[in-house]
Amino acid sequence: MSASVYLDHNASAPLEPRVLEAMLPFMRGQHGNASSLHRAGRRARNALDAAREQVATLAGASAAEVVFTSGGTEANALALRGAGEARAPGRLLVSAVEHSSVLEAARALSRAGWTLELIPVDRDCRVDLAALDALLRPQLGKVALVSVMLANNETGVVQDIAAVAARCRAADALLHVDAAQAGGRLAIDMRALGCQLLTLSAHKLHGPQGAGALLRDRAVPLAPLLAGGGQEQGLRGGTEPVAALVGFGAAAALAAAELPARAAAMLALRTRLEAGLRRLPDCTLIAEAATRLPNTVQFALAGHDGAATQMTLDKAGFAVSTGSACHAGRPSHVLAAMGLPAAVAQGAVRVSLGKDNDAAEVDAFVAAVAAVGGRRPAAATG
Numbered sequence: 001m002s003a004s005v006y007l008d009h010n011a012s013a014p015l016e017p018r019v020l021e022a023m024l025p026f027m028r029g030q031h032g033n034a035s036s037l038h039r040a041g042r043r044a045r046n047a048l049d050a051a052r053e054q055v056a057t058l059a060g061a062s063a064a065e066v067v068f069t070s071g072g073t074e075a076n077a078l079a080l081r082g083a084g085e086a087r088a089p090g091r092l093l094v095s096a097v098e099h100s101s102v103l104e105a106a107r108a109l110s111r112a113g114w115t116l117e118l119i120p121v122d123r124d125c126r127v128d129l130a131a132l133d134a135l136l137r138p139q140l141g142k143v144a145l146v147s148v149m150l151a152n153n154e155t156g157v158v159q160d161i162a163a164v165a166a167r168c169r170a171a172d173a174l175l176h177v178d179a180a181q182a183g184g185r186l187a188i189d190m191r192a193l194g195c196q197l198l199t200l201s202a203h204k205l206h207g208p209q210g211a212g213a214l215l216r217d218r219a220v221p222l223a224p225l226l227a228g229g230g231q232e233q234g235l236r237g238g239t240e241p242v243a244a245l246v247g248f249g250a251a252a253a254l255a256a257a258e259l260p261a262r263a264a265a266m267l268a269l270r271t272r273l274e275a276g277l278r279r280l281p282d283c284t285l286i287a288e289a290a291t292r293l294p295n296t297v298q299f300a301l302a303g304h305d306g307a308a309t310q311m312t313l314d315k316a317g318f319a320v321s322t323g324s325a326c327h328a329g330r331p332s333h334v335l336a337a338m339g340l341p342a343a344v345a346q347g348a349v350r351v352s353l354g355k356d357n358d359a360a361e362v363d364a365f366v367a368a369v370a371a372v373g374g375r376r377p378a379a380a381t382g
């Protein structure tokens with residue numbers, strides 16, 4: 001296979017051509033600051049308003065609840081640090097498998113006097129609800145803020161947010177949900193989820209890199225991370241990047257309209273990929289029993305280091321990831337929290353499919369994995 005096959009959409013999904021088309025006018029002739037009162041400024045403002053509506057619609061929120069940011073990382077920081085700095089320090093619960101941008105924001109709060117506790121997960125990466133119940137017992141002191149992601153970037157595991165939200169509601173705790181990996185892959189309804197804060201990132205859903213949003217219940221007080229010209233309801237100073245946000249809006253609208261077809265196509269490919277990998281001797285599928293994103297498969301080949309496998313596959317023309325699986329030779333915090341044996345964690349490789357992959361690419365990929373270490377798929381049975 002000559003051209004490289006891209007199977008790393010959880011790292012970043014390629015810009016959709018229709019999104020680029022929507023952005024181009026704002027990169028070519030249509031220049032304007034959305035805060036300016038003249039015609040060019042008003043045109044930029046109208047474009048931002050439309051994008052805000054599109055992003056809100058993707059997640060079942062209202063336009064007034066959208067705070068545009070530079071991406072998922074900033075949205076997560078605004079959710080945790082912004083909510084934390086707007087109230088007196090208290091207890092903060094964060095799942096052990098959160099993205100590093102949530103964990104680092106939580107650690108920043110702990111340095112500012114908050115008590116940070118991690119919610120454990122089971123072997124399949126699912127938040128341990130009994131442990132959450134125990135952490136929320138009023139005798140331990142009031143929990144002010146909880147953060148649990150909708151879908152994990154490494155394993156693809158989807159959390160039972162409704163169950164988490166019911167517990168947070170009963171404990172009168174704010175709930176933030178990082179939905180960066182879920183956008184365009186799962187239906188998201190902020191109200192049905194029952195959270196007050198929700199993170200989205202444009203480039204995970206075929207929008208541009210460098211754009212994201214925090215959706216927030218307006219009753220929740222937030223302190224801005226960046227104060228400035230009063231943009232984004234005073235919650236995020238800085239001239240809005242109109243072209244990028246128009247692209248985010250366009251990507252969100254396409255993701256919403258095409259979600260059923262995209263999700264079904266990716267799930268069919270994921271099923272085919274998993275069937276192929278299961279036929280390889282010594283291949284372990286990670287978090288196999290859990291509900292996962294339709295596009296994500298993480299596996300490990302016994303006796304093979306994940307980073308080495310990834311490099312071999314790259315040479316063979318397949319872009320996959322270790323899924324942040326190795327930091328300086330140590331297994332990822334996600335796989336460690338799941339309690340996977342070190343050999344499996346060290347071997348982990350993440351495949352994240354996209355809407356434009358096809359069955360031939362998946363079959364070629366399985367053959368390439370089989371060739372790693374001289375393996376060949378065992379004959380299919382049944």
Ligand SMILES: Cc1ncc(COP(=O)(O)O)c(C=O)c1O
Nearest residue numbers: 071072073099153178180181201
């Ligand atoms: C779950 C999750 N949250 C947040 C982020 C950060 O998003 P961004 O790259 O837009 O800063 C990522 C990106 O990998 C992610 O996977």
